Amino acid sequence: MNVNDAGFAYPHRFSRQVPPPAPRWAGNARYNFIGGHNDRALVPTEALIAAAATALRRDGADLALYSMGHGPQGYARLREFVAHKLGRWRGIEAVADDVLITAGSGQGIDLINQVLLEGGDTVILEEFTYQGYLNKLRRLGVDIVGAPLDEDGIRMDALAAILADLKRQGTTPKYICTVPTIQNPTGSIMPLSRRHELLALAREYGVPIFEDECYADLTWGAIADAPPALYALDPRQVIHIGSFSKTLAPALRLGYMIADWEFLSRVIAIKSAGDSGTGALEQMTVAEYFSQHFAEHVEELSRTLKDKLDTMVEAVAREFGTAAEPWLPKGGIFLWLKLPDQVDVRKLLQPALKAGVAFNPGPEWTVDGEANKSRLRLCFGSATKEEIREGVAAFARVCREETGIPQISGNIRHAARGAS
Amino acid sequence: MNVNDAGFAYPHRFSRQVPPPAPRWAGNARYNFIGGHNDRALVPTEALIAAAATALRRDGADLALYSMGHGPQGYARLREFVAHKLGRWRGIEAVADDVLITAGSGQGIDLINQVLLEGGDTVILEEFTYQGYLNKLRRLGVDIVGAPLDEDGIRMDALAAILADLKRQGTTPKYICTVPTIQNPTGSIMPLSRRHELLALAREYGVPIFEDECYADLTWGAIADAPPALYALDPRQVIHIGSFSKTLAPALRLGYMIADWEFLSRVIAIKSAGDSGTGALEQMTVAEYFSQHFAEHVEELSRTLKDKLDTMVEAVAREFGTAAEPWLPKGGIFLWLKLPDQVDVRKLLQPALKAGVAFNPGPEWTVDGEANKSRLRLCFGSATKEEIREGVAAFARVCREETGIPQISGNIRHAARGAS
Numbered sequence: 084m085n086v087n088d089a090g091f092a093y094p095h096r097f098s099r100q101v102p103p104p105a106p107r108w109a110g111n112a113r114y115n116f117i118g119g120h121n122d123r124a125l126v127p128t129e130a131l132i133a134a135a136a137t138a139l140r141r142d143g144a145d146l147a148l149y150s151m152g153h154g155p156q157g158y159a160r161l162r163e164f165v166a167h168k169l170g171r172w173r174g175i176e177a178v179a180d181d182v183l184i185t186a187g188s189g190q191g192i193d194l195i196n197q198v199l200l201e202g203g204d205t206v207i208l209e210e211f212t213y214q215g216y217l218n219k220l221r222r223l224g225v226d227i228v229g230a231p232l233d234e235d236g237i238r239m240d241a242l243a244a245i246l247a248d249l250k251r252q253g254t255t256p257k258y259i260c261t262v263p264t265i266q267n268p269t270g271s272i273m274p275l276s277r278r279h280e281l282l283a284l285a286r287e288y289g290v291p292i293f294e295d296e297c298y299a300d301l302t303w304g305a306i307a308d309a310p311p312a313l314y315a316l317d318p319r320q321v322i323h324i325g326s327f328s329k330t331l332a333p334a335l336r337l338g339y340m341i342a343d344w345e346f347l348s349r350v351i352a353i354k355s356a357g358d359s360g361t362g363a364l365e366q367m368t369v370a371e372y373f374s375q376h377f378a379e380h381v382e383e384l385s386r387t388l389k390d391k392l393d394t395m396v397e398a399v400a401r402e403f404g405t406a407a408e409p410w411l412p413k414g415g416i417f418l419w420l421k422l423p424d425q426v427d428v429r430k431l432l433q434p435a436l437k438a439g440v441a442f443n444p445g446p447e448w449t450v451d452g453e454a455n456k457s458r459l460r461l462c463f464g465s466a467t468k469e470e471i472r473e474g475v476a477a478f479a480r481v482c483r484e485e486t487g488i489p490q491i492s493g494n495i496r497h498a499a500r501g502a503s
Numbered sequence: 504m505n506v507n508d509a510g511f512a513y514p515h516r517f518s519r520q521v522p523p524p525a526p527r528w529a530g531n532a533r534y535n536f537i538g539g540h541n542d543r544a545l546v547p548t549e550a551l552i553a554a555a556a557t558a559l560r561r562d563g564a565d566l567a568l569y570s571m572g573h574g575p576q577g578y579a580r581l582r583e584f585v586a587h588k589l590g591r592w593r594g595i596e597a598v599a600d601d602v603l604i605t606a607g608s609g610q611g612i613d614l615i616n617q618v619l620l621e622g623g624d625t626v627i628l629e630e631f632t633y634q635g636y637l638n639k640l641r642r643l644g645v646d647i648v649g650a651p652l653d654e655d656g657i658r659m660d661a662l663a664a665i666l667a668d669l670k671r672q673g674t675t676p677k678y679i680c681t682v683p684t685i686q687n688p689t690g691s692i693m694p695l696s697r698r699h700e701l702l703a704l705a706r707e708y709g710v711p712i713f714e715d716e717c718y719a720d721l722t723w724g725a726i727a728d729a730p731p732a733l734y735a736l737d738p739r740q741v742i743h744i745g746s747f748s749k750t751l752a753p754a755l756r757l758g759y760m761i762a763d764w765e766f767l768s769r770v771i772a773i774k775s776a777g778d779s780g781t782g783a784l785e786q787m788t789v790a791e792y793f794s795q796h797f798a799e800h801v802e803e804l805s806r807t808l809k810d811k812l813d814t815m816v817e818a819v820a821r822e823f824g825t826a827a828e829p830w831l832p833k834g835g836i837f838l839w840l841k842l843p844d845q846v847d848v849r850k851l852l853q854p855a856l857k858a859g860v861a862f863n864p865g866p867e868w869t870v871d872g873e874a875n876k877s878r879l880r881l882c883f884g885s886a887t888k889e890e891i892r893e894g895v896a897a898f899a900r901v902c903r904e905e906t907g908i909p910q911i912s913g914n915i916r917h918a919a920r921g922a923s
Contacts, residue, residue, distance in 0.1 A: 091763035104768030108574025121567040128563035143548035146752035147541040154528025319512040332566035334783035343511035348524030362782035363754035
């Protein structure tokens with residue numbers, strides 16, 4: 084009788100805040116350069132099977148209890164692993180009881196916002212930043228001030244000026260949000276001296292720091308080839324979050340938060356009222372696998388990612404020539420690019436999708452979208468090297484067809500195609 | 504240096520809406536008669552290991568993609584299983600594309616509330632109801648009207664009067680929330696004729712129905728020894744949710760929603776902005792296990808639960824005599840009791856916990872808490888039969904010590920203890 088076709092009887096009863104409907108899922112693009120996807124070949128399937136079996140044999144019966152009876156902070160073995168990992172590689176002194184497991188770092192962001200923010204508050208973000216922060220903050224009606232970046236992260240002179248300016252207006256920001264280790268989207272690592280300067284400024288102006296280290300384990304070369312986390316340098320000032328999405332698999336929804344108990348206990352109260360715990364089978368499996376294989380896993384992953392980055396940088400140079408200015412990342416899964424000012428990447432979105440290419444337009448990844456309409460983010464985590472080469476070439480073709488840029492350059496394949 | 508002891512530097516920057524801090528987790532009570540815990544012995548550990556292995560071998564590489572590339576509605580095989588299950592046992596015609604997988608039914612509740620509710624709205628709940636609904640609605644500033652229940656669920660005469668009364672006040676409730684099949688906490692099943700009456704009233708007054716069937720698979724005897732779901736009878740009027748917490752394991756965070764696309768597409772838009780998908784390993788494993796073992800699993804579980812219910816009913820009769828009036832449930836994991844009016848169960852909470860007994864006080868499970876201070880809910884899902892007998896006896900001792908009720912009755916063990 085196809086009852087569903089008649090439609091919901093009461094659309095007029097929706098809340099005034101309801102968003103537009105989601106479209107039906109159309110699948111990922113062929114050349115999928117968006118989002119935090121990872122390398123399919125590096126999901127350790129057999130090792131995860133073994134880890135799940137070991138963990139289920141030992142603790143499976145406890146699945147009958149909410150949170151396995153471990154309480155709202157999460158599965159004890161995963162919290163122990165996080166504390167160990169943060170101590171070993173990020174300089175953080177912590178025990179399992181200091182750690183909260185979250186359903187991805189996205190939930191951590193929401194929880195931090197719920198503890199601190201009300202509509203009309205002001206926060207400081209990095210000028211180029213994670214789209215998720217921006218979307219969440221805009222829905223909350225929070226004012227966002229962008230702090231300028233260079234190749235070492237937030238510029239401290241600029242941040243000091245912003246804080247002084249806000250103070251003159253009588254405004255204390257609710258937090259400074261930073262991704263100091265593999266910044267999103269520039270891929271920079273903030274040096275130690277600058278971390279100390281940042282903490283000093285935060286102390287001077289009385290502003291908490293929200294530190295997101297979801298990419299920190301994916302530095303080129305050795306794990307955590309980076310200064311200690313900001314949290315390690317001053318735990319009273321900093322709320323620290325991280326994720327297993329990037330180091331293992333984003334379809335597993337696991338992240339973590341570490342913060343002083345006075346803060347974390349508020350987060351736990353809000354989380355418990357909402358979700359009745361984080362998925363236990365994923366916690367068990369990841370705890371078991373990473374307790375044994377973390378270092379070797381992220382080292383292999385980082386090597387593979389660096390190889391893909393090199394492929395993407397070469398492809399961008401070959402296809403765009405000097406028209407594209409990349410920021411060279413020190414780790415992670417993305418390349419942040421600038422095209423000439425006259426290119427508005429928003430106008431390329433649909434033509435690129437038609438050619439099978441999905442990319443992140445700069446205006447969605449920057450505090451001042453209009454000023455950054457010629458920037459874009461290309462993720463290389465999930466595409467194969469062949470797909471990277473083909474996809475960047477396809478994107479360059481679309482860009483040239485739509486904007487005339489890149490002009491035909493020294494690149495032989497392009498010149499030939501342009502002349503045919 | 505014990506930096507954490509110094510405390511978070513900025514507690515004065517918390518939002519005014521921040522809740523009180525969560526306490527440190529103290530563990531579950533020895534006689535744990537609260538919450539939707541399940542039977543530890545019935546977690547099918549080896550079958551889950553096999554299911555996880557099969558699913559990971561087939562689809563594990565897709566964990567590298569957000570939502571495994573299946574889009575925001577969830578893992579396709581789990582949605583297919585839900586559609587099949589709802590068709591086979593709940594009379595619902597649906598395909599996988601009509602189903603949204605959620606992180607437990609709690610997320611489903613939050614999402615429905617976000618689509619429909621604003622502060623100051625009115626909703627109708629069953630007078631005895633799930634604590635989670637009440638807590639969430641109170642946080643949203645929504646007015647709650649309780650509809651009287653009898654052994655067949657909501658009384659239609661009373662509901663008609665409430666709707667007429669609200670209409671006279673110019674109020675249309677945003678929804679009528681009901682658990683028609685194994686009502687929480689009374690365990691009733693609404694007969695078919697009353698389901699049709701409910702839908703007719705909802706149509707007459709233009710009120711959506713929010714149907715929660717999280718216990719519907721756990722009827723005594725055969726699965727779904729109950730009339731079709733309300734959604735099956737009129738999909739345009741009803742938003743339907745369910746859960747795997749009760750049929751499999753609450754530490755796995757998996758539930759589902761089915762609703763007309765006009766509604767569901769709004770839910771998906773909100774969910775996607777918040778969580779980046781539901782945990783995939785749990786979806787994969789449950790889809791694989793339940794696609795093969797659902798009927799036998801819930802039949803064994805229901806038999807075990809019925810046996811425990813009988814043990815609890817006997818224990819309550821033995822220890823409380825006529826002082827306790829139980830509602831005899833037709834399925835599920837809890838027993839709803841009334842003690843004499845002079846007993847305020849809130850005053851028993853702490854003494855009972857000291858004796859190792861945790862129970863759900865009626866005031867937290869009723870729209871009008873003060874009027875229901877002598878009611879309580881005892882869950883029997885996780886306790887063994889021995890624990891049920893010991894725990895109910897311990898609870899009766901506490902109750903007698905605190906209130907003089909139950910008086911020493913024909914029960915020999917109690918009489919002997921009372922006389923010693």
